[in-house]
Amino acid sequence: MNSLCFSQYRLALIRPMAFLLVNLLMCSLGHAQENKEEGQPAFSFPEYSSKYTDNQFLKDVRPGAKFYVGPNGKDNNPGTKNKPFKSLEAARNAIRNLKTTKGLPNGGVEVVVLKGTYFIENEFQLLKEDSGSPDRPVVYSGEAPDEVIFSSGAELNVKKLQKVKNEKLLARLHPKARGKVMSIDLTKHQAAKAFKGDGEYGQLAMNGSMLQLAQWPNRGYNHIGEILEEGPTTRWLKPNEQPMPYSKENPTGGKFRFKENLSPSIADEFKRTGDMRVQGYFHNDWYFQNEAVGNIEEGSVQLLHHTRYGIVDKIKSIPRRVRLFNVLAELDEPGEWYFDKKEQRLYVWPIDGFMPKTSRLTVIGDQGRGQKGKSGKLAMISLKNTSNVILKNFVFENTADLAVSIEGGEHNLLAASTVRNGAGKGVNISGGKYNGITACNFYDLYAAFSISGGDFRSLEHCFNFATNNIIRDCRYRGYGLIGLSGVGIYFAHNLLYNMNGAISYKTVDLLMEYNEFYNIGYEMGDFNVAYCGAQWYTMNNVLRYNFVHHLIEPGGHPVMAFRNDDGGAGLKIYGNVFYRSGRGGAAFQGPLNDYQNNITMDCSVMWWTNKSAISSVEIQDRWKDLSKFGRDLPKGDKGDYLNIVESVIGKEGWLKSPWKEAFPEMKEMIETNPWAQTFCQVKDNYTFKVSQKFHIHGGSGTIEGLESSEVGRFTDLPAEGHFELPTDIELSAFRDVSSLDFSFREDFTPKPNFKPIPFEEIGLVNDRFRPSTPNKMKYRSEIYKRFKSEKGGRYNAEIVNARYPLPSYLKP
Numbered sequence: 001m002n003s004l005c006f007s008q009y010r011l012a013l014i015r016p017m018a019f020l021l022v023n024l025l026m027c028s029l030g031h032a033q034e035n036k037e038e039g040q041p042a043f044s045f046p047e048y049s050s051k052y053t054d055n056q057f058l059k060d061v062r063p064g065a066k067f068y069v070g071p072n073g074k075d076n077n078p079g080t081k082n083k084p085f086k087s088l089e090a091a092r093n094a095i096r097n098l099k100t101t102k103g104l105p106n107g108g109v110e111v112v113v114l115k116g117t118y119f120i121e122n123e124f125q126l127l128k129e130d131s132g133s134p135d136r137p138v139v140y141s142g143e144a145p146d147e148v149i150f151s152s153g154a155e156l157n158v159k160k161l162q163k164v165k166n167e168k169l170l171a172r173l174h175p176k177a178r179g180k181v182m183s184i185d186l187t188k189h190q191a192a193k194a195f196k197g198d199g200e201y202g203q204l205a206m207n208g209s210m211l212q213l214a215q216w217p218n219r220g221y222n223h224i225g226e227i228l229e230e231g232p233t234t235r236w237l238k239p240n241e242q243p244m245p246y247s248k249e250n251p252t253g254g255k256f257r258f259k260e261n262l263s264p265s266i267a268d269e270f271k272r273t274g275d276m277r278v279q280g281y282f283h284n285d286w287y288f289q290n291e292a293v294g295n296i297e298e299g300s301v302q303l304l305h306h307t308r309y310g311i312v313d314k315i316k317s318i319p320r321r322v323r324l325f326n327v328l329a330e331l332d333e334p335g336e337w338y339f340d341k342k343e344q345r346l347y348v349w350p351i352d353g354f355m356p357k358t359s360r361l362t363v364i365g366d367q368g369r370g371q372k373g374k375s376g377k378l379a380m381i382s383l384k385n386t387s388n389v390i391l392k393n394f395v396f397e398n399t400a401d402l403a404v405s406i407e408g409g410e411h412n413l414l415a416a417s418t419v420r421n422g423a424g425k426g427v428n429i430s431g432g433k434y435n436g437i438t439a440c441n442f443y444d445l446y447a448a449f450s451i452s453g454g455d456f457r458s459l460e461h462c463f464n465f466a467t468n469n470i471i472r473d474c475r476y477r478g479y480g481l482i483g484l485s486g487v488g489i490y491f492a493h494n495l496l497y498n499m500n501g502a503i504s505y506k507t508v509d510l511l512m513e514y515n516e517f518y519n520i521g522y523e524m525g526d527f528n529v530a531y532c533g534a535q536w537y538t539m540n541n542v543l544r545y546n547f548v549h550h551l552i553e554p555g556g557h558p559v560m561a562f563r564n565d566d567g568g569a570g571l572k573i574y575g576n577v578f579y580r581s582g583r584g585g586a587a588f589q590g591p592l593n594d595y596q597n598n599i600t601m602d603c604s605v606m607w608w609t610n611k612s613a614i615s616s617v618e619i620q621d622r623w624k625d626l627s628k629f630g631r632d633l634p635k636g637d638k639g640d641y642l643n644i645v646e647s648v649i650g651k652e653g654w655l656k657s658p659w660k661e662a663f664p665e666m667k668e669m670i671e672t673n674p675w676a677q678t679f680c681q682v683k684d685n686y687t688f689k690v691s692q693k694f695h696i697h698g699g700s701g702t703i704e705g706l707e708s709s710e711v712g713r714f715t716d717l718p719a720e721g722h723f724e725l726p727t728d729i730e731l732s733a734f735r736d737v738s739s740l741d742f743s744f745r746e747d748f749t750p751k752p753n754f755k756p757i758p759f760e761e762i763g764l765v766n767d768r769f770r771p772s773t774p775n776k777m778k779y780r781s782e783i784y785k786r787f788k789s790e791k792g793g794r795y796n797a798e799i800v801n802a803r804y805p806l807p808s809y810l811k812p
Contacts, residue, residue, distance in 0.1 A: 043511075043542045043572055044597065044755055052463055052490040052511050056434060058137050058388060058411055060768060064105025065098065067091045071116035084114060088124050088140070088381075095138060096129060108136035113394070115147040119155075120380045132388035134411065142393030145416060150380050153205070153362040153398035154191035156346075160184050161356065164347070172269065173347075174332040180349050181331060187344040194365030194423075197275045197341040199292060201326055202365030203423045204337045205398055206351055209809045210421045210444040214331035214338045214347075216266070220801035221280050221321035221523070225259030227313055232306040239634050246305040248274060251294020253303025254282070254311035259319060265329040267296040273328075273342055280322030283309035285525025285555025288477040288500075290325075315556035318795040321523070335809050351809040364398045364423045377401035377428070385409045385432075392769065397421045399445075408432045415769045420444050429453070429464055436465035436490075439769035447476040447483075447501065454487030454508075456537065456648050459658045461488025461509060468493045468770050473805060477524065479504035479531045493765050496520060496529070498805045503530040508570075510541040516763045517561070518550045518783060522803035525555020527582070533565025534638050536645040536674060537653075539592070539663045544574040547762045549740060550787050551582035554800040558608055564588040566638065567612075567675065569666075573598060575757045577742045580787070584608055584690070591669045591678040597755055599729065599742065601688040605695040606726055611716045612676035622675040641674070676718045684753045685726035693725050727751055740780035 042048055069091050070084035077083040085091050091111040098109065109132070132138035142148030161182040164170055170178050186192040194202035204211045216222065231254025232244035246252040270276050276293040278301060287309065294304035301324075303311075313320055324330070328338040328347065337348040348361070366378075379402035383389055386408075392415040396403035399422040406412045410433040418441040419426035426442050427449040429435050435453070442448040448471045453462025464486070471494060474481055481501025484491065491503075491512045500523050503512075512530060521527035529548055532538055548561035559582030564571040567590035575597045578585040584605035586595055589612055600606045613622050629640040636643055646653065653659050654666040665679060672678055687693060696716055717723050733748040735741045743759040750756060764773040790799060 040753075040755070041572070041574070041594075041596070043544060043574055046758070048542075049490075049492070049511060049513060052465070052488070052492075056436070056463070056465060056467075056490075057413070057438075058134055058390070061107045061135060061137070063110035063139065064107040064136075065109045067094050067109070067111050068114060069111060070114040071118065073114075081112075081114075088113075088118075091140075092124075092126065092130060099129075104132060104136040104138075106136065108132045108138055108388075110139040110141055112141055112143055113148045114143050117149040117151055120150050120152050123379050124381045126381070126383045126386050126389060128385040128387075128409070130389065131386045131409065134388055137388045137390055137411075138386075139390040139392065140394075141390075142395075142417075145393050146395060146418065148393065149395040149397060150403075151362070151398045152380060152400060153364040154189075154194065156184060156186075156189070156191060156361045156363060158354075158356055158359050158361050161348070161350075161361070172265070172328055174329060176332045177349060180334075181347050182350060183345050183347045185344065186339075186346055191363035192339075192344055194363050195339040195341060195346075197339075199277055199290065200365075201339065202363060203421070204346075204348065205360075205362045205364060205421045206335075206348070207353060207359050208397065208421070209335070209351060209807065211335045211337050211348065211351070212807065213325065214327050214336045216324045216327050216330040218330075218333055218336070219804040219806075220797065221323045223259040223319035223797070224256045224282075224311070224313065224322055225319070226257040227311050227320075228255040228257065228300055229302075230254050230310040230312055231303060233308060233310045234306050235308045236633070238632055239630065243306045246294070248294070248304070251302050251304045253291070253294055253305050254307065255300055255302040256311055256320075256322075257300050258322075262296075262299050262301075263329060266324065266327060267299075269327065269329050270296045273340065275341055276327060277325040278303065278322055279325050280320070281524070281555070282307060282311045282320055282322065283314075285315065285318070285557045286478070286527060288524065293324075318525075318556045333810070335807055353809075362398045362421075364400060364421065366400050366423075377405065377424070379403065379405040379428075381405075383407065383409065383412050387411055387432075389413075390415060392416045394418075395420070396426075399426070400424060402426070402428055404428075406430070406432070406435050410434050412436075413438065415439050417441075419448075422446060425449060432462065432464065434463050434465070436467065437469060438465075438467045439767070440469045442469065442471045443473045445474045447481050448474055450483035450485075451489055451491075452483075452485040453489065456487060456508065457650055457653065459487055459508065459662055462486055463488050463490060465490035465492070466494060467491075468764055468767065470494070470764070471496045472498045474499050474501055476501035478502070478527075484510060491515065493763065495764050500524055502528060505530065505532050505541065506535060506538060507532070507541055508537065508539050512541075512543045513545045514758075514762050516547045516549075518548070519803060520551060521559060521582075522552050522800060523554055525553065525559065526557030527551075527555075527559045528561060528563040528587075530562050531565065532571065533563065533568040534641070534644075535648075536569045536590075536641055536666070536670070537648050538564070538568055539570040539666060540572065541570055542572045542574065544572070544576065545758060545762060546576045547579075547740075547742070547759070548576065548581045549579040550783060551580070552790075552800065552803060553582045553792065554795060556795075558583040558587065558605070560584050560587045560605075560608060562586045564590060564593050566590075567641070569593065569669065569674070570663075572596075575755065577601075577757060577759060577762075578603065579740065579742065584695070588680070589677060591674050591676065591680065592665060593677070594681040595683075595685065596681060597684050597757070599686045599688075599757065600690055600726070601731075603690055605692045606685065606687050606690050607682055607693070608695045608697065609677060609717075610697045612718075614673065614676050614716065614718045619673050619675055672720055673718060677723075678718050678720045681722045683722055683724040684751075686729040686751075686754070687726040688729050688731060690726075694723070738781060738784055739777045740784055741777070 067079035068084035073084035073086040075090040292304035295302040382405040394417045401424045422445040425447040453464040484505035517529040553559040561581040584603040585600040587608035589610040
């Protein structure tokens with residue numbers, strides 16, 4: 001903000017509202033003129049994405065040779081369609097032989113996998129010698145979409161499932177389940193190894209649907225009614241300090257009572273099995289915990305051991321939310337299951353369509369089988385240092401660790417495939433260049449995928465990518481359901497919904513554009529659909545042209561669309577549309593962050609920030625505060641900013657090539673004030689029905705601080721920045737709000753310096769890998785109707801629980 005406008009803001013704080021409006025108008029006019037002179041940022045132009053996309057995909061060529069794999073083939077067959085190979089390994093070996101004898105033909109080679117289900121026991125590996133070339137790729141393709149299934153896990157003989165009739169066993173079941181639940185003895189079955197207990201319970205799938213481990217309640221959470229003991233904590237342990245000891249015979253964790261009635265049968269069950277978990281939000285709304293139960297008696301639950309923050313009820317308006325997990329006595333609806341580790345017996349309530357002769361029941365988890373790769377993770381298919389290899393038109397299901405792993409190489413692609421029903425992550429891409437995932441569907445997994453690559457010190461870009469994917473209904477809570485790390489990653493045209501997990505990124509030159517997010521984070525407070533934080537090196541991460549809508553704020557902490565948390569730097573939020581996105585559009589309190597050219601609607605806040613250090617004394621105190629790391633807290637712990645940035649880019653790396661040329665603003669930021677909103681820009685935005693344009697929070701980031709009603713002022717923002725209030729807009733400016741079409745009407749003229757957002761391009765697109773997409777107008781209209789009358793405000797368990805989607809097998 002220039003000095004004139006900053007002075008006007010100071011005066012406006014103590015003068016009548018009319019004077020405030022006049023001065024804000026003068027500032028806006030001044031900034032408009034400045035922008036015309038300064039020009040628009042590079043990322044405001046469509047061609048900014050060309051460096052990520054120009055060399056992204058290999059050309060679509062007709063293969064010069066084909067081999068076939070079929071479920072009834074033989075590995076000594078010639079690999080023709082009439083006489084296919086039995087295994088992928090035989091096809092791979094045939095290509096190796098072709099390369100050494102004749103070489104790859106024009107157009108490369110395609111392995112066509114015929115319709116059927118293929119059981120993958122050992123990791124199928126492709127190595128550098130299995131590579132193609134840019135105009136002669138090696139392609140592994142399913143014969144038809146959704147018709148070729150690669151399955152892992154352990155298949156159970158469903159004919160051995162028997163309805164529970166034994167009176168002793170029936171007494172352990174919920175009254176609703178008696179006469180409905182079936183069981184099977186797994187005493188001598190290898191699948192039992194997947195059910196280790198003590199938090200490692202594996203997963204179970206029936207007829208392609210992931211089933212739910214018995215829990216209380218089935219969806220959402222119950223509530224802590226009374227905290228009896230906070231319990232020992234670990235967050236503030238000093239270096240080399242050890243947490244309080246514990247044992248199953250002597251649990252030492254915190255203790256509480258549920259607000260809801262705890263069934264005596266649950267306590268009886270725990271005494272018998274000693275194997276139960278309690279999950280939820282014991283302290284912070286943003287910190288999901290999965291803790292072992294140490295004891296249940298007289299209506300109280302004691303944790304086995306210490307927790308990170310303890311059981312604390314500091315958010316007075318909202319009870320702590322928890323649930324019991326792995327509870328046979330609460331197996332009370334179709335699709336739930338339980339494994340009795342003590343008696344080695346599996347219980348399951350079959351879903352509709354179950355047939356003893358034809359149904360499949362699959363145990364998913366680590367059965368101790370298969371040869372794991374160097375990463376220690378077992379993938380169905382792994383590509384190691386290959387190049388120009390394409391996998392497409394497959395269904396990967398019932399995976400333990402990973403479906404697909406891509407390490408190194410370049411132009412390796414997973415396309416037009418489905419990854420579902422996994423105990424772990426779907427895909428991992430590590431290193432290399434132009435390796436990616438496109439037009440895939442991810443659901444019913446723990447986490448979707450992770451992508452890393454490039455080099456922080458040299459700033460070499462990887463251009464690895466995820467585009468045009470659907471990611472939904474995964475189990476991970478918090479940041480990391482999708483993990484991005486490295487330099488030059490591209491994330492675009494993806495659709496994410498119906499989850500409580502989000503994107504976490506530690507990147508430089510990330511471009512995240514044209515994505516749509518909705519109904520995410522409906523059980524967490526202090527949540528964002530895309531999150532980074534506490535890093536100074538995360539320069540030029542651009543989040544532009546995204547649509548974030550229909551988030552809810554279930555906890556006491558603010559839910560915003562995007563955030564650079566804990567003083568992180570370098571985030572550019574540009575040209576996004578935020579509609580009912582929790583409390584607001586975005587939050588950041590660190591330097592070199594921008595919020596420009598966005599539209600924020602029907603929220604409490606446009607931009608959330610915190611009062612930070614701006615005086616010379618405050619700045620010096622923040623530098624002195626770093627001395628606590630290595631003394632009061634471990635070195636490298638969150639907040640050890642200087643040490644962390646130098647561990648990534650080198651000692652004073654911002655003063656050395658290539659960093660000093662690529663990001664000269666970093667030097668100025670560190671030398672001026674890295675502890676506040678230094679050199680941030682908040683300008684050229686629109687709002688509708690936003691009560692607070694800026695929220696400058698006066699409290700700290702602790703629970704007590706967030707509960708504080710203290711609010712900062714414009715004078716709490718640093719002079720080295722540009723902070724301009726938004727312009728109000730009416731819904732009549734948009735084509736059709738009822739179908740969530742926020743394109744400008746043809747007769748609407750935007751204000752000067754506001755560049756129209758290419759809203760029609762946001763979301764999934766039709767291309768050669770995804771030839772058809774869901775009708776945006778149709779599904780967005782349904783979302784608008786579904787949430788139209790939903791009220792925000794104070795915590796309401798009924799409203800929050802209604803956000804949880806029913807499993808597909810329970811839907812009418």
